[in-house]
Amino acid sequence: MxxxxxxxxxxxxxxxxxxxxxxxxxxxxxxxxxxxxxxxxxxxxxxxxxxxxxxxxxxxxxxxxxxxxxxxxxxxxxxxxxxxxxxxxxxxxxxxxxxxxxxxxxxxxxxxxxxxxxxxxxxxxxxxxxTGTPSVVPPRTSTRPRIAVSRTRPPAFVQALAEEIDAELVPMGSAGVKVMSVVRDVADAYIHAGGQYEWDNAAPVAVARAAGLFCSRVDGSELAYNQDNVSLPDLIVCRPELAEQIVDFVKRNGTD
Missing domain, CATH: 3.30.540.10 (Fructose-1,6-Bisphosphatase, subunit A, domain 1)
Known part of the structure; x- marks a missing residue:
């Protein structure tokens, strides 16, 4: 132990x-x-x-x-x-x-x-x-962007995003694992909408920020924690160079 x-x-x-x-x-x-x-x-x-x-x-x-x-x-x-x-x-x-x-x-x-x-x-x-010994995100090894998605409930809008930016989807389990996949260069982005709570992403976001990744709500606004309502339904964590493309897509197309 x-x-x-x-x-x-x-x-x-x-x-x-x-x-x-x-x-x-x-x-x-x-x-x-x-x-x-x-x-x-x-x-x-x-x-x-x-x-x-x-x-x-x-x-x-x-x-x-x-x-x-x-x-x-x-x-x-x-x-x-x-x-x-x-x-x-x-x-x-x-x-x-x-x-x-x-x-x-x-x-x-x-x-x-x-x-x-x-x-x-x-x-x-x-x-x-x-965050004490922050990860250093290595240079991207993929030619196409890789987006981590739920292996059981991949959002339809992420499929449309992938088609627009010529990305591939990488299915996997927990929210924390998806965020860490970006830290580990297993994926280049994780985009989620449709329901999470503060505990689902607080620690992953802290670690991702310390590693130099972009983190925000899907509309590009700041993530806020220790709120009265602990629902935090959407999230982007990605390499900084992909942030503008992803936020722009969501603003134009929404997440429905």
Whole structure:
């Protein structure tokens, strides 16, 4: 387990977030190895990761507020200067289908109006992408742009975008994995519309920004976190050189 607390994490939020996401990822790998299947495995994963993250936040960051997919929304966070935004298991479907590796753990910190820290663990890959040691996005290796899309619900407007800019679609699981695919040069863009919440993309966006990627709503406007309404239904994460084309397409054609 990654639960041995690194001394530097006491004062460094980047190290703490990375450790926390990794510890939850280790716990999820343990759950996955217990022989459970289907809904039972999904529920066990959600519960185990949430319990561990809640326990460790209470122990090591007791004065901070928390917004988690798997816990009731305590609106007192709206008066807090520090809010951890958590998705204990992003990509529950993929987690429940071993040996798929396209699922993740999201840990982000919002401070005084913006995201400052993020960590996205992909436990099945043994990787935790984070803002403390930002990834350097390598030069693009593809001749055609690659757009990460849902493997189960690819939006029709993204297909139209791909045709306009001669891009190929790359299906994969969780939202965090799709954003990290751009960080890793597995894809060049991830465009989503049709429903997400703050915990679905806060940590991935923090990591992507730190890596120098463009991040916005689909109309090009800023992403806002720790809002009263936690719905954040659309998102663009892409290489900077593709941003203008993508935003212009959405403004002209919409997402319906």
């Amino acid at each position: 990654t639960t041995d607390f690194p001394a530097a994490a006491a004062t460094d939020d980047h190290i703490f977030a990375t450790w926390l996401a990794g510890a939850a990822g280790d716990r999820l790998l343990e759950v996955r190895s217990q022989g459970l299947e289907g809904r039972e495995l999904k529920d066990a994963g959600d519960a185990a990761a949430q319990a561990l993250i809640a326990e460790l936040l209470a122990e090591h960051r007791p004065d901070d507020a928390v917004l988690s997919e798997e816990a009731a929304d305590d609106k007192s966070r709206l008066q807090s200067k520090r809010v951890w935004i958590i998705d204990p298991l992003d990509g529950t479907r993929e987690f429940s289908e071993p040996p798929r590796d396209d699922w993740a753990v999201h840990v982000a910190l919002w401070e005084d109006g913006d995201l400052t820290v993020g960590a996205v663990a992909q436990p099945a890959l043994g990787e935790t992408f984070n």
